[in-house]
Amino acid sequence: MPDRFERQRLEVLRTLDILDRPAEAEFDAIVEATRRMFGWKIVLVSLVDADRQWFMARQGLCETQTDRDIAFCSHAVAANDLLIVRDTTLDPRFAHNPLVLGPPFVRAYMGMPVRAAKRPGEPKLPLGTLCVIDDSPRDPTSDQIATLRQMAKLVETLFELRVATQEAVTAALERQEALIGVDRMQRQLQQAERMANIGSWRLDLRGDAVEWSDQTYTIHGLTPADGEALATALDFYPAHDRAKLETALAHCIATGEAYDLELEFVTARGEQRRVRAMGEAEYAACGERVAIVGVIQDVTERYRLEQSLLETAQTDELTQIASRRGLNRHLDAAIECARRDGTPLAVALLDLDRFKDVNDRFGHARGDEVLRVVAGRLRSATYLEDCFVARLGGDEFVLMLRGDDARDNLIAVLRRLLGDLRYGIGEGEDRITVSATIGVCGLDHRHATRSTLLEAADQALYRAKRIKRGTAAIADRAEMIAVPDAPAPLRLAAGAR
Known part of the structure; x- marks a missing residue:
């Protein structure tokens, strides 16, 4: 594997900031659904780091990582293509591998690389695999191979959402601090907000004035001509979730503590949606809290995918x-x-x-x-x-x-x-x-x-x-x-x- 390729690949892996993080429901649901569909003993989302492979999601295996030099997934990442090993004892690359000779006694392996880019639009590089493993020889069918490719695409889609969200959230929050009046930056921020379906807002604590970005209006099903009152904005949330948001916002105003919530949401057109709402305090040079700034993101499609996978599981x-x-x-x-x-x-x-x-x-x-x-x-x-x-x-x-x-x-x-x-x-x-x-x-x-x-x-x-x-x-x-x-x-x- 070329050194430059490897450096770029590891840089993308660092950018995603997903190594050694707690389990995430979306990836756990994909792994569980894949195991249910295949019937193989072990299913993993494996990320290949510099000297180890770490399992972001796993079924059928207790370990959370292994050394890279014995990892089957490292071969799939190096080839950047599907790897199928029908019987490891007949393959000289793996016949003496400790994972074959000892627990979990790997006899069959099929791994599809999962790829991501550092930024939207850049070339995608393989970060790891979605793989299925069994302790008996297996000869996967063409339908099973196609299914594994499709499930790997779901993992890549979640990676893309993570990259786009990181880009858009960073840009939207930085918008409050500098270059807010520059047309070029304003257009870029608007494009980023539209790309990730994220809108930004600012609540002035000295005058209770509220500012919304164009995408915030779009998420609400409104236009700038409709105005933006805080009380009206809270009415878009059903009563139970509105109470959660009101409590978090009041606590943020009183203490400066940031919040990050996922809530049910109903647009002005009556559409049922799911949004992520974030807010944090803005301080003047003297240390006074002068505003609450935040973002709202429409996460409906990601949420529905997650719920669909959970329903299957x-x-x-x-x-x-x-x-x-x-x-x-x-x-x-x-x-x-x-x-x-x-x-x-x-x-x-x-x-x-x-x-x-x-x-x-x-x-x-x-x-x-x-x-x-x-x-x-x-x-x-x-x-x-x-x-x-x-x-x-x-x-x-x-x-x-x-x-x-x-x-x-x-x-x-x-x-x-x-x-x-x-x-x-x-x-x-x-x-x-x-x-x-x-x-x-x-x-x-x-x-x-x-x-x-x-x-x-x-x-x-x-x-x-x-x-x-x-x-x-x-x-x-x-x-x-x-x-x-x-x-x-x-x-x-x-x-x-």
């Missing part, structure tokens, strides 16, 4: 309902909301009876079909007014119930569920009746956290199983809920799909 692949991770996120938010407004909340754990018999007699494909059927029935239960459905794993599901269904209508809801989840598979002597056993716990002072709610619901579930499968039990209540005069279960024919 939090969805159960087989049933397409929420996974355990998705449940944890929604349940924590629901508990916080229930504490705030007093809305009843309950969790119901569902365990399928005789699911193992289905797998043993008809095979795992039919077992997977059972899980999809159950998920579909839970998701389409129109009598559940406000619920959230997730699969915990195996044959365990969970319902998060709110409002009347969590308290006043709970027993009726459980009876309906017990009936809806009964059906038969196969014919004659091979016929298996599948049912669900349910344990429920409601949010109260004793069960006030996710862990205590799920633990109590689990105990109620196994109490019901001990007494009679296909029934339901509620934590701290003695009665058992069953389906009165249960009808014959719906049949799913042995060859049905």
